[in-house]
Amino acid sequence: MSTAPQKAASDSQLNLELLVEQEGDYLYHFALARVRNQETAEELVQDTFLGAARSLDSFRGQSSPRTWLTSILKHKILDYLRKKARNREVQFEDLGGDETNAFFDETGHWATGAVEWSRDPAFKFEQKEVMNVLMSCIDSLPEKLRTVFYLREVDGLSTKELQDTLGISSSNAWVMLYRARMRLRECMEQKWFNSKDLP
């Protein structure tokens, strides 16, 4: 009888059934953050595990099972978004209204409060609480901005790869990233700094 916790990976051997339990929620959140549709996210996670089962031989144990599964999922998500953009199910080119107008006055000068992040010694991304605020702020972005921001800043796609995947021009990519960054900055200041009395 063994009392040791079950391990999903030992050397190059993987127990995918156990990984469904251990990594399923993480992968689901990863997918949901990028596609924002529960059913699609579930399908992508399922495809990921099936893809992993077919390519078990390629797992060498050099990275963690989570990293390996995440890289499979990333490809599935990019394929999905590419297809969606190609079929024009989502018009990433349609930028909609510009909410960043609210951050400036009519002369183009800053209208919102000024917070210097460096004044708060607790504001460090090494702190789990700060990371949670960042994640929740990214999650609160509108769908298109969130997808573009995740692909660029979290998944590390280049602007060119963004253009190819989502079928957008480089100037639209810049505009969307600018809007996403402005909203994130505002969200971080509201959620982190407004709850604190800074010196």
Add this chain to the structure above:
Amino acid sequence: MLISPISCRRAAELESKSMEQPLSFWERILLRYHYYICKHVCCNSFKEKLELMRSGCKKMSRECQDPPAESPCLSKDCKRKILDALKCCDSDKE
């Protein structure tokens, strides 16, 4: 009195664009001149904030951090479907 040829808004747009590609010579001059003249805290700290957010995102990507506790989970039904599909995969191989 010195006046900046670009607004804080345009400066923020250029700063964000510079995260994607190098700015042109003229854009860099405009931005530097704006910062020289504009004393608004938002302008002076905007670049630092963009870089901080980028470093936070890179950390998120590097560490494959668990989602916040309140995040939605993969449904039991979906987990069961995946397990069933994996079993089918196994039997196909055999």
